[in-house]
Amino acid sequence: MKTLVLTAHPDLNKSRINRAWFDALSEAADVTTRDLTAIGDGELRFDIEAEQALLLAHDRIVFQFPFYWYSAPPVMKAWMDQVLNYGFAYGPGGDKLKGREFLILVSTGGPEHSYHAGGYNNFTIAEFLKPFQQTANLAGMTYLRPFVAHGMAVATREQIEENVPLMLAYLSDPELDPKVRQARLLKQLEDDPSLAAAVS
Numbered sequence: 001m002k003t004l005v006l007t008a009h010p011d012l013n014k015s016r017i018n019r020a021w022f023d024a025l026s027e028a029a030d031v032t033t034r035d036l037t038a039i040g041d042g043e044l045r046f047d048i049e050a051e052q053a054l055l056l057a058h059d060r061i062v063f064q065f066p067f068y069w070y071s072a073p074p075v076m077k078a079w080m081d082q083v084l085n086y087g088f089a090y091g092p093g094g095d096k097l098k099g100r101e102f103l104i105l106v107s108t109g110g111p112e113h114s115y116h117a118g119g120y121n122n123f124t125i126a127e128f129l130k131p132f133q134q135t136a137n138l139a140g141m142t143y144l145r146p147f148v149a150h151g152m153a154v155a156t157r158e159q160i161e162e163n164v165p166l167m168l169a170y171l172s173d174p175e176l177d178p179k180v181r182q183a184r185l186l187k188q189l190e191d192d193p194s195l196a197a198a199v200s
């Protein structure tokens, strides 16, 4: 499984959690990391063919970013607008990403409890990320459950250090693909009829 991590932070040198994630992922096996701000030439312009070739060389695509105004920083959108184009990611012949996995790695300033109905952010992270989910769907990719680090604007150094191994463990979970997890649960039910009786 080869993973491509596209990091969209306006300044990784001023970042804490995204910097820590980026550095750890850069050391991980079978992972390619890309700091989109450094690559996007200051004008947020990308070499489309080079970016698409990288996508084709990986099985899982990760978008990594801090949550800015309930979405990703603009460099992420600029990359999407240029690279996920007609005939590549959608439209006739646009099936080049089909079957690959897509995962979001996001840090928020707001605490976990704020991202619920009735909380001060009112909506869940899953709700805010729907445009990304549908982008993955349209491109035929498998949308994996995002990894979210909440409360990161005021996180202590210890909290950041503790988060990094959690993130790495999450990415190496062999059952991240919901179809794999469901297949195992179905097999458990098949193998042990008493479980099936309990859920029916």
Ligand SMILES: Cc1cc2nc3c(=O)[nH]c(=O)nc-3n(C[C@H](O)[C@H](O)[C@H](O)COP(=O)(O)O)c2cc1C
Pocket (backbone or CB within 6 Å): 009, 014, 015, 016, 017, 018, 019, 065, 066, 067, 068, 069, 070, 071, 107, 108, 109, 110, 111, 152, 153
């Ligand atoms: C322009 C801007 C917009 C932000 N918008 C949000 C937001 O909508 N929701 C939220 O929870 N945090 C928001 N934050 C806080 C960041 O998500 C938080 O500082 C970041 O995840 C910390 O990551 P870093 O250490 O890698 O920079 C915002 C921060 C900035 C600078």
